[in-house]
Amino acid sequence: MAVVEREKLLEVKNLKKHFNVGKNAVLKAVDNVSFDIYKGETLGLVGESGCGKSTTGRTIIRLYEATGGNVTFEGEDVHGKKSRKELKSFNRRMQMIFQDPYASLNPRMTIKDIIAEGIDIHGLAKNDKERMERVYELLETVGLNRAHASRYPHEFSGGQRQRIGIARALAVDPDFIIADEPISALDVSIQAQVVNLMMKLQKERGLTYLFIAHDLSMVKHISDRVGVMYLGNIVELAASDELYEEPLHPYTQALLSAIPVPDPEMERSRERIILEGDLPSPISPPSGCRFRTRCPHAMDVCASKDPKWMEAREGHWVACHLYDNELNTENKQQ
Secondary structure (H helix, E strand, O other): OOOOOOEEEEEEEEEEEEEOOOOEEEEEEEEEEEEEEEEEOOOEEEOOOOOOOHHHHHHHOOOOOEEEEEEEEEEOOOOOOHHHHHHHHHHHHEEEEOOOOOOOOOOOOOOOHHHHHHHHHOOOOOOHHHEEEEEEEHHHOOOOOOOHHHHHHHHHHHHHHHHHHHHHHOOOOOOOEEEEEEOOOOOOOHHHHHHHHHHHHHHOOOEEEEEEEEOOHHHHHHOOOOEEEEEOOOOOOHHHHHHHOOOOOOOHHHHOOOOOOOOOOHHHOOOOOOOOOOOOOOOOOOOOOOOOOOOEEEEEEEEEEHOOOEEEOOOEEOOOHOOOOOHHHHHHHH
16 A cells, blocks of 8 residues: 655754844754644644744744744745745745734724734735625634624633634635644633634644644644654654653653643552753753753763754654664764
């Protein structure tokens, strides 16, 4: 039986985003990140607060200009010099849902004008009637109704505002959506509703997602593959089920051991990995492996050499000296 080749939608290679923070100091928020996203899939990106996952999303979509590396969207360089017309066309295909549903909606605009902003910019409606019909259709698509169109953002709950943010992203018929922690500001009871809505829309519209979050349980629920970030680097990337069942990197193992289990006996008996020390500063990260200062398996080589990004198993990538066969062979010979 022939293997079906998946089609790449987005390719990120050695992406860097550094910020000058004064006194000749540079904050390396994203440093040498690489991954691919395939058409129709959801790639989850997880990690502690401050690890660079949101900056990665914002740099991909050009809300931040990249310091280095490449982002290719269907073979086209995202960060290459573009005319306003080319940039406008690109912006229509890639949209973003923001983390804070309170700050991401203009409080002085009605909901219809917020949702229709992209429709107006890209000229997707011939007249006012068609414009309003598109707005009504989008509101109903995300579980709201027509009566909401003339209201203002302050009249809605957090969950409703996030639905409006989703409607705004869908308004220009994008192919790819970056969801930057879209549920972290919502009540737990509302989070599942928003995630299920996103999954339903993906199925109906053939959307591709980069889903950024720190809620590991929800990421497993929505993602086909999951990447784990630590201090500006991706340390592990694998299919969702495999990553959760057999994590390879010590950092991923520690993260997953912290997820609560709804079985009291199992919760009491299972081993929880407690990381020692604080998260280092991205302004002066540790030499070699950035996780070595908190890693229970740290070796001498971890301080002097960056771990290679390698495929430890088919489709399961990791950056850790524990899985570097060449290095381990050298050590045995010495």
